[in-house]
Amino acid sequence: MAGPFDTAVENAWCPGCGNFPILTAVKKALELTGKAKHEIVLVSGIGQAAKLPHHVDANVFNGLHGRALPAALAIKMANPSLTVVVTSGDGDIYGEGGNHFVHNIRRNPDIAVFVHDNQVYGLTKGQPSPTSDPGWTGSLQRSGVISGPFPPLAVAVALGCGFVARALASDVEHTAELMGQAIAHKGFALVDILQPCVTFNKKNTYQWYGKMVYKVPADHDPTDRQKAFALSLEWEERIPVGVLYRLARPSFEEVHPGVGEPPLHARETPQEAVRELIRKRVLALP
């Protein structure tokens, strides 16, 4: 059945890839927003996950590896009425783009960021990502990963990210629901999506996740930062999915004096205003 956001672009993902259910969830979440396709911009970097925007009929900015967030920030600044969604991989957002991840949580632009977290670099054929478990062997780490894993949710909670959630790709309904809440949240909203890589990650499989994952208990208070932080660090024994943390903060667009109506593309440059800038530099003796 064709949906409003379907495209005819040829798909390059492996059969059984976790990107397929994520794509379904993204389209469902966009339908929930009630927005028209011209009001939505999907932004991504490079990688198999970053190809997702090509399969959604909306505005697309498929930029450089690691650089989705700076572009998304500026698109939102240029036109705050656009719904800006970043959808890209763990290597893209947490690795190459780690600096932008940190600083855009600080800025708090009203963008939703969906990270396809499969703990592996798939498109380059099987190297570890920042979230790979120690000991995991990749094509460039034959004796196993030495570095500790990057904890995206703990980092987000520590930085005061206003919406921090984790989803499991195979649970499309729950993922779409979390994505919808992330888009509705006014500020930087992170959804880290556990995504099996059927080709290169033989450890973190659908079966493995099935055993490990549990839903955040209904009585969890997402505004309790300490509890959220503790939940965000759970991984070895079991892995919570759902909304871990919420914090009410003004969004970047609300506080940046240069951002707002009209959008930047519609702002005029009156010649008289330029002349005034010149005039005020003329030395006139009082």
Added chain:
Amino acid sequence: MEVDINIRITGGAGQGVHTVGGLISRMAVAAGHHFHATQDYMSRIRGGRNSYSIRVMDVPVRAGRAAADILLALDPDHLPHFLPDVELSGLVLADPVQGGSSAGATTAPLKELAVSAGSPILGNMVGTGIVAHALGVPLDTVDRLLALEFRGDFLEKNRKAVRLGAGWAEGRIPGGFRLPRAEFRPRLILAGNEALALGAVAGGCKFAAGYPMTPGSSILLGLSADGPPLGLAFEQAEDEIAALNMAIGASYAGARAMVATSGGGFALMVEALSLAGMMETPVVIALGMRPGPATGMPTRTGQEDLSFALSAGHGEFPRLVLAPGSVEEAYGLAFHAMELAEAYQVPCILLTDQYLGDTVVDVDPEALEVLPVRRRIVRGAGVPRNGEGRYLRYAVTPDGISPMAVPGEPGVTVVADSDEHGEDGHLTEDHGIRLRMVEKRLRKGEGLAAETLPPLIAGPPDGEAALIGFGSTKGPVAEAREILAREGFAVAAVHLRQMWPFPSGAMEGILSRYGTALTVENNRTGQLARLIRAETGREVGGTVSRCDGLPFTPEGLAKEVRERLWPDRSIRR
């Protein structure tokens, strides 16, 4: 030209060198004259050995001079460093050195009078009073200028210090530096980087981002100060990579966008430069060059990044590289860059450097042309659709320029990709589409080339020699040429303000009309000479190079050219 007085203020960072320099520059304008001020400063927050040189003339001034007529040393310990660059007839003013020698200086009690005026930090204002007296600038003029800068109690203390300085100078300071009275005309006081930012704002820049790096930071300062009243949104980026990716994002969303940086920051932007080429997003990059490699000399001047700017970015795409040579050109070419970047949907690099960026001059207010901004974005019924009713961001056209719509346009989606893509913007691995897109992008370069700004020639249309420079060397080269012309040498000054597309035809004509040509470059390897060879197939006769971190001076340049080209010929006096 009757008046030509070079005044140098020296001292540590924090001693008020800049304030005095600005005041004396304004005194010159108030007296109906013109000035050219340059700065030389060290990379630190306090202390060091900095100088501010103001050359005052009765005609507009285009370059600084090495030798000072008046040296005001706010820190007497700096005298040994600055004394060699003082004219024999020059006036040197400094406090007595405790237990040392002030040989060569008129000892002036700057600190002592400053304390009487209310604070030891007012030594700079005591010095200002002495210089004002030497130049014959009336004290009420200085009072009025001070009122533009200071208020209240602090204003009164400054005025008192100036009066004490002027009073002390009475009868002690020779009158050989008096500025003749001339009619006061309102003049614009403007620095190179400030003018560049102003030109970009006048050119409709609505988004700017950057990470501070000398000498690009003062462009960011200008954009963040002058931009917001005209609707510009500014953001300090977490790094230069973010800065250019942000500007490209804003440009995709329809804003004219700009970044400013120096060589090291530009190096970080290079991947995004290529993205702008591929996505065909207009963007302007101001590259404030400084001596490298690596961190190099952060606060000094150089032109070492010409080849880098021309070739930066993986893959092949058209670009525009402009090199303003004066404060007026910085304004005009920044406007031009904004217009052409959008017209051709290409990245444009504006080459500047510390020398031009920090140069302050007085400018005729009418010299800055205020032109209407011509937006090229398609909207509403103007958005073209294909047979299926879809807008194609990368529609193949005869001139390679695809109509640019922006996200948010009702009924339209805009797809932009860093991968090779079809007309619809979606990624493709089809070799036939690839070929058509390569050709489409490069066709824009042909249109861009047809609009190339030709070199500017000063002096005879043909003759013995041509001195060819680009960017900030314009003033020193022009004045060196005048010195040589007065000495009887038939020499022309050629100034390149556009480096790419290169004005090959015009340059071939120039090279055929002069006996020989030398390039004048603030680099060691002759990057302009190499560019001329690559683009015209002709060799120049050599390169006058300066790469010590300082700008060319007219007299130094004239001397070197004379020795290189006419070692045996006597000078006609």
